[in-house]
Amino acid sequence: MTTETARETATTPTRLSRSLQQLTARARAADVRRPWVWDTTLTLFWTAAALVDASGGWRNTAPDPTVPPWLVITLSLALALPLYGRRRHPTAVLAVMACAALVSAASGAALQACYLQLVPLFQLALTRPPRALLWALGLLLPPLVAGAVRFPRGSWDQHVVPTLTSYALVALLGIAVRSRRDHTAALVDRARRLEIERDQEIRLAAAAERTRIAREMHDIIGHNLSVITGLADGGRYAAARSPERAAQALDAIGTTSREALAELRRLLGVLRADEPEAARDPQPTLADLDALITGVRKAGLPVRLDRPDTPTAQPLPPGAQLTVYRVVQEALTNTLKHAGEGATATVLLTYTPQDVRAEITNTGVQAPAAPPGQGITGMRERAALYDGTLESGPLPTGGWRVGLRLPREGSPS
Template sequence: MTTETTAPSRWTQQLTARVRAVDAARPWLWDGLLTLGWTTAALVDAAGGWRNVARDPSLPSGLIVLLSLALSLPLYARRRRPTTVLALMAPAALVSEASGAFLQAAFLQALPLFHIALTRPPRRLLGAFALLVPPVLVGGLRFDGDEWDQHVVPILWAYVIVALLGITVRSRRDHTASLVDRARRLEIERDQEVRLAAAAERARIAREMHDIIGHNLSVITGLADGGRYAAAKSPERAAQALDAIGTTSRQALDELRRLLGILSAPDDAPSTAARTPQPTLEDLEPLLEGVRKAGLPVAAELPAPLPPLPPGAQLTVYRVIQESLTNTLKHAGPGASATVRVAAAPDALLVTVTDTGTPSAAPGQGQGLTGMRERAALYDGTLDSGPLPDGAGWQVRLRIPTTPEEHRP
């Protein structure tokens, strides 16, 4: 039964869609066919049927034909210029009523009235009724006497209903258009959000890959250089360097596997790699020790106990110190040293990393510094970097708020 009831509806929708497509492609064809149909009906009535309702059946046939054509031919332009069409039909309607012909073709004025209500501002309806009412009043008052209202009121009500129908169709069309436009805008916003999310994710992955690979490779390079010089004089220290290289390499591989595991896990499935603990403030000592083994003397001033921070903020502090020391390893030159200071202020954690490298060899505005600033901004933090005032080194300063309500989710 469902198939039987929906098939006609589907067929009707398809037919309506095809008619609308033809009308949109060739509006002149549709307007011409309808005008021809109404003109034919008006002329058929002018052949003699008009006398059935006329108050004066003795009017000449030529006048009736002329009035019928005047009330039907202008309909060709009813959609483009409905107000003009109604103004052209109004004199013929007035002559029809005043002469007593009372032609049925006068009701064709309802078509341009419908299009005025459908496509024009509401105030245009006042002008439309100013053209429709006088002919009806003239005919009622002249030929019906005291019963003029029986002729005028039904016709005016018919015109009012037509105008209301046009307003209703217009409201529904505008509502549908607004829904379509809203759906289109939502689709555009969804696509933009997807692109922004993808860009943010690419930036996050780039930061993680840069921090993991850049730091560990810098440490491995330092250890390899030191082991090469130590191999000739102290095989034992060269073996220690190789052990440190192996340890650092394994740590780098573990972090890469964790990151790749997060990327490869389905969105709706928990990942084992995602549950792997991220570096925290407790891991600063092993980080500093690894840098020292790579050949960079690092002095550290860490508060005891370490201040409490959300895991994400602790990771930011860790990565900033890691990247700063990595830049020192790569750019500060031989004989440089570094100092790491972590201090707890009343409402923030202050981190300062200073090295004794020359400013000309200091890091530029590359991926590392950009990534550090982005990490700090995620937790309302600020990061500044630049040469020391006396030109004897480079300094990175990080401030991370510790007040819980200042942290972003």
């Protein structure tokens, strides 16, 4: 057997089973849309079959062939027509058919249409609780016993046991189909719930990412625009007296603008799906504080940075360093915006084995009000990410203070 022949042989059952599944799915869908069509077809088919048997064929197996034809026809209709209501009222249908089967067995007709009781029995096992099968047994057993007692042929178990076995097999088949249907419904429901949970997780992740991006953009744009504003104001005053200082201010404005654009391009480039190789430069760390403070000084705000020469033997994680950097950046940006002329700022960093602290104060004439934007909120959120705390408020002597504390890993907050 060649490889191609073996492949075709292997795929043939798959294609056949797939075709059968599609055909079954279409039949079920049609039955759900128009159940009365299938019920009417089934009822008419078995009614016709019962009447054909009632035309004379029933005498071939009847213990008493002298039963009146009108009774045979009436019993045949009573055994076939109730099938139309088997979905909605299977127990009532089985009760009506059991009464007709009891008359058939007691009269000696023994109609083959009595086996139609298997249809509502299957429906009971498929849609009703297991205790309903006990009621079904109480309805199915009397006709069998009546026929065995009224027309004994051989031992009584030859009349009762084979028929009861067929009833039991049909009931087991209904239970098996019901179990499989319930299992499939449970799997579908689980898949649906997992899909809903996945969508919710995606939305939550997207919201968290939007918040993070908004915070980064706020820090980048707000700080650099504040520096540019300060440089522009200083350059305007210096233009009349010292053109060289004005030129230096313009150069600083250009440098700050280019740095801001570069950071924005880096931040937005990561988001572009069509740029998988977008530049992913490292985020600012504590080593970049000197450059940050130099830029603020150029904008006209005197800043003093106090920090130990040897911060710690255990460096902070990059994310925690970025938090300290952004908090210092935001605090100095708010000072540029709100502290007024003549203000100075101090940045104090303190390292201990348990935590890292950053305190940013300014000496503005009036304490700056909390900004209406996302500044203070963003700083608190950044601190909370690393189980830290942030305090912000006016100083008794005038000015403003921002205090950050970030615990080290394994230390209590």
